[in-house]
Structure formats: C-alpha cells, structure tokens
Amino acid sequence: MRPLYRASLGRVLGALFRDQIPCEGCVIDTSDEVIAPRVKAKLFLRGYEHDEIRFVKRHLRRDLDVIELGSSLGVVAAHIARKLDPGRRLVCVEANPALLKSIWTNVHQNAPHARLDVVSGAVEYPPDVIHVHHGWVMVGQLHLSLTTSWSRGFSRFLA
Numbered sequence: 001m002r003p004l005y006r007a008s009l010g011r012v013l014g015a016l017f018r019d020q021i022p023c024e025g026c027v028i029d030t031s032d033e034v035i036a037p038r039v040k041a042k043l044f045l046r047g048y049e050h051d052e053i054r055f056v057k058r059h060l061r062r063d064l065d066v067i068e069l070g071s072s073l074g075v076v077a078a079h080i081a082r083k084l085d086p087g088r089r090l091v092c093v094e095a096n097p098a099l100l101k102s103i104w105t106n107v108h109q110n111a112p113h114a115r116l117d118v119v120s121g122a123v124e125y126p127p128d129v130i131h132v133h134h135g136w137v138m139v140g141q142l143h144l145s146l147t148t149s150w151s152r153g154f155s156r157f158l159a
Contacts, residue, residue: 004045010037013044024053026078026110034098035073043075052076056083065089071118072096074103081111089115095122 013021019031023043030040042048053076060066062085071077071092081090092103097120107116 005038005041005047007037007041010040010042014040017044023048023075024050024079026075026082026106028073028075028078029102029105029109030073032102035102039073049076053079056080063088065091067091067093069093070095071103072099074099074106077103077116078106078110081107081114081116084111084114086113087115089117091117091119093119093121095120 014030014037019029019040021028021030021040021043024046028043030043039048049072056076056079060080060083062083064084065088066080066084068077068080068090071094074092077090077092084090090107092107094100094103100118100120103118104116107114
C-alpha cells in the first residue's frame with residue numbers, strides 16, 4: 001500500500017469534498033459506509049483502477065454496448081457510461097450486493113443519460129471455455145471487452 005493511501009487522508013478528503021470525490025474527470029459518491037476511507041484517498045490520488053480508466057478513455061469504442069464484470073463501486077462504469085454514445089447499453093455485473101447502490105449512483109451521477117443495468121451476480125465458466133486475448137475475452141462464441149480484472153471463481157452471470 002502506498003503511504004498516501006491512508007485512512008486518515010481519506011477521512012479528510014471525504015469531509016472536504018462531502019464524500020463526492022473527484023476522480024479523473026468523474027465525481028464519485030463515497031457516502032456509503034461500505035466504502036473505506038483509504039479508498040477515498042486512492043480515488044482522489046488516481047490510484048483506484050487507474051489503468052482500467054485509462055484503457056476506457058483511450059481504447060473503448062463509443063458505439064458498442066458494454067458488459068463490465070466486477071463493477072465494484074461503479075468508478076470504471078461511470079467512465080464507460082460517459083464515453084458511450086447515447087442509446088448504447090452498459091451492463092454492470094457485481095458479485096457483492098452491498099455495492100449495487102454505489103454502482104447505480106456513480107454511473108447516473110456522471111452519465112445521467114446512461115442505459116444502465118446493474119446485475120447482482122458473477123461469472124463462472126470451465127477453464128477450457130475461456131480464451132483470453134489482449135484486451136478481450138472469448139467465452140464460447142461471445143466476445144467481451146475486458147475493463148476490469150476478474151476471476152473464474154464467480155458463480156453466476158446475468159441469472
């Protein structure tokens with residue numbers, strides 16, 4: 001852990017910004033008690049999912065629908081939603097039901113026009129079905145753009 005990502009700094013930033021933390025062009029609501037103070041510091045200091053956000057800004061096509069696996073707080077999802085053309089659909093899949101409200105809030109706060117579906121679920125496929133390529137994953141005949149890290153140990157997808 002970087003020394004600057006301390007809970008004490010996160011508490012100060014939370015108070016200063018009233019839990020509306022600026023993060024690489026978006027504003028992330030961190031008022032939910034499930035969000036740890038050190039996460040607020042990481043958001044502000046560009047240490048939270050920075051590589052994923054950079055990937056979205058540089059490479060994600062605007063004209064595609066997107067499925068994000070492991071949406072967590074909705075930080076990357078907010079950046080995706082801001083980039084997508086009007087009418088494009090964003091599906092956020094998150095295994096932790098305690099984070100679903102944060103995803104919804106953060107996406108709609110930053111992209112009110114977003115066509116958003118938030119799914120409480122996860123993904124599981126046998127290892128021989130998943131083929132990972134640079135920036136893409138192929139599951140059978142379905143091609144998905146990777147925007148966050150994810151694992152094969154999930155149990156459901158869009159169930």
